[in-house]
């Protein structure tokens with residue numbers, strides 16, 4: 001009697017374990033690479049100054065505490081996870097990312113990084129792109145030990161990836177100081193094709209590692225963020241040189257993605273035009289429920305754009321009516337608008353097709 005009931009318990013637990021595996025593996029795995037727009041806490045584990053681990057970061061997150069996300073609440077990856085019915089990914093460096101949690105995917109992003117290895121050197125210990133890619137290889141190894149190599153390949157090939165890079169290659173490299181090394185080496189019109197060609201190598205590596213659906217965001221309107229307005233703007237107009245940089249980078253990025261897809265013969269890389277969604281709410285903030293798209297919610301000085309968001313900064317009472325949370329990063333509300341366009345936007349926002357279309361296509365292919 002005792003034996004049969006413990007046997008029953010055993011089968012029950014086994015069933016629970018398997019259905020848990022099935023449940024977590026049911027939503028597709030999600031991987032995130034890139035910079036502070038998508039870092040959800042990796043830098044908290046590193047000795048770097050590029051971090052969002054103090055109040056009031058996270059003031060609108062469910063825990064009301066800082067998490068390392070550069071947002072008052074959810075960031076873009078969180079909102080994509082929610083939209084595709086998946087759990088939020090953990091930072092790759094989190095000690096909680098073990099066992100079944102690995103099957104949800106992982107976030108490898110690190111605030112401060114760029115396409116180039118020399119971008120963000122001032123932040124010292126950040127996870128540069130070669131290391132983010134090496135962590136994906138390590139991740140695959142760790143997952144293989146749980147579900148085997150074949151299932152791991154399937155998890156990878158049916159996953160979704162978000163990659164956000166490029167802004168720092170301008171802001172924290174080329175334009176970081178006047179006469180920066182890169183700006184002496186390259187005219188802007190030569191620098192852009194150079195970083196796009198380096199980006200191509202990074203994306204090709206993701207393809208070689210087995211990823212088959214990769215959302216690649218362009219840069220936002222770099223010259224219009226509160227930090228730039230505070231430093232360069234007399235009447236609230238956007239910084240011309242950074243706007244020119246973003247204007248050159250985004251179309252060349254999309255051309256590169258199109259050519260990669262052509263070479264591969266499949267729509268692996270999906271270009272996300274964050275600049276377009278941001279221009280929408282910057283040019284007509286009221287339409288999106290914002291009182292301003294120039295002044296940051298958290299910061300100090302003109303446009304709240306000087307320095308960082310800290311416990312001593314001005315903090316707006318209602319984060320939902322500000323497009324910018326801190327001098328560089330969108331508020332959760334603005335992130336929601338961006339993710340809405342990723343999900344259902346026209347080709348002006350996401351090309352060659354939006355994420356709901358991708359989800360529907362892949363659901364048919366993977367039955």
Ligand SMILES: *[C@@H]1O[C@H](CO)[C@@H](O)[C@H](O)[C@H]1NC(C)=O
Nearest residue numbers: 115116117118128130131198
């Ligand atoms: C960046 O560093 C990696 C390895 O550390 C190297 O393989 C790669 O060529 C470097 N990229 C550039 C553009 O120098």
Ligand SMILES: *[C@@H]1O[C@H](CO)[C@@H](O)[C@H](O)[C@H]1NC(C)=O
Nearest residue numbers: 344345346347353354356357
């Ligand atoms: C984007 O998504 C919506 C809603 O799923 C769909 O109706 C629309 O046709 C899509 N647009 C494009 C350009 O793919």
